[in-house]
Amino acid sequence: MMLVKVWNKEIKGNLYAVGDIHGCYNLLMTRLNEIGFDFDNDLLVAVGDLVDRGLQNHECVDLLQEKWFTSVRGNHEDLCIGGLNNESYKRCHLANGGEWFYQANKHRQLHIVNQFLELPVALEIEHKGRKFGFVHGHIEQNDWSEFKESFKEKPTAFRDPSELAMWGRERLDSDNKQYAHVTGVDAVIMGHTVTQKPCKRDNCYYIDTGAVHWGTLTILNLENI
Incomplete structure (x- = not known):
C-alpha cells in the first residue's frame, strides 16, 4: 500500500481531473465524450469518492482497470x-450510501477493497513542465514536500495524515488564516466538499460540484488552470 505515489508513466495527450463521481458512471462517460477526451492518449485523474450514493458503483470501481484512468x-x-x-465503519457507510457494497458477495467485496487499498492518498504528476498534486479532501501543510513527508511519520489518533487528507476540509475556509499558497507544486486538486461550481483558494482547486446531487460533474483540463 503506497500512501504517496509519484506518477512515472508517459502521458502522451492531456491531463484532466474529475470531481467526486459517486457512482455516476453514465454521467462521467457523457461528459468525457462532450469534451472530446482521447481514451488512447489522455489521462483522467479522479479526486476520490468513486462510489456510494449513485447507482453505478460497480462500473465506477471497474474504471480502475482502464489505462486512461486513475x-x-x-x-x-x-x-x-x-x-x-x-x-462502526459499516454503520457510517450504510448511512452514507454504501448499501450496494454489502449487497455484493464476499469475493466481490474483497476484490473492491483490495483495489481501493492500492490507491494512494496523495498523487503527484508532472506534465508539460508543471507539477500537480491530487488529494481527496485536505492538505494540512503549506508545502507539498512537507505534506508528502508527513506520511512517513507515525500517525497518532488526532494527527493521522491519511485521515486528514481524506476527511479534512479546513483549508477551504477562507477565514482560516493558517493556510496559504502551497509551495513546491503548481496546483493541488481536491474534491470532498461540495460546491456549486469549481472554486479556488490560493493554488488549491476544489472540483466536487455534486454529480450525484445535481448531475453536475466537473472535469478540468489542467493545461487551462
Missing part, C-alpha cells in the same frame, strides 16, 4: 475498506 483514495473508499470488518 484515482486517489477518498473517504468513501476508506469507508469500504473499514466497513468490511469494522461495525
Whole structure:
C-alpha cells in the first residue's frame, strides 16, 4: 500500500481531473465524450469518492482497470475498506450510501477493497513542465514536500495524515488564516466538499460540484488552470 505515489508513466495527450463521481458512471462517460477526451492518449485523474450514493458503483470501481484512468483514495473508499470488518465503519457507510457494497458477495467485496487499498492518498504528476498534486479532501501543510513527508511519520489518533487528507476540509475556509499558497507544486486538486461550481483558494482547486446531487460533474483540463 503506497500512501504517496509519484506518477512515472508517459502521458502522451492531456491531463484532466474529475470531481467526486459517486457512482455516476453514465454521467462521467457523457461528459468525457462532450469534451472530446482521447481514451488512447489522455489521462483522467479522479479526486476520490468513486462510489456510494449513485447507482453505478460497480462500473465506477471497474474504471480502475482502464489505462486512461486513475484515482486517489477518498473517504468513501476508506469507508469500504473499514466497513468490511469494522461495525462502526459499516454503520457510517450504510448511512452514507454504501448499501450496494454489502449487497455484493464476499469475493466481490474483497476484490473492491483490495483495489481501493492500492490507491494512494496523495498523487503527484508532472506534465508539460508543471507539477500537480491530487488529494481527496485536505492538505494540512503549506508545502507539498512537507505534506508528502508527513506520511512517513507515525500517525497518532488526532494527527493521522491519511485521515486528514481524506476527511479534512479546513483549508477551504477562507477565514482560516493558517493556510496559504502551497509551495513546491503548481496546483493541488481536491474534491470532498461540495460546491456549486469549481472554486479556488490560493493554488488549491476544489472540483466536487455534486454529480450525484445535481448531475453536475466537473472535469478540468489542467493545461487551462
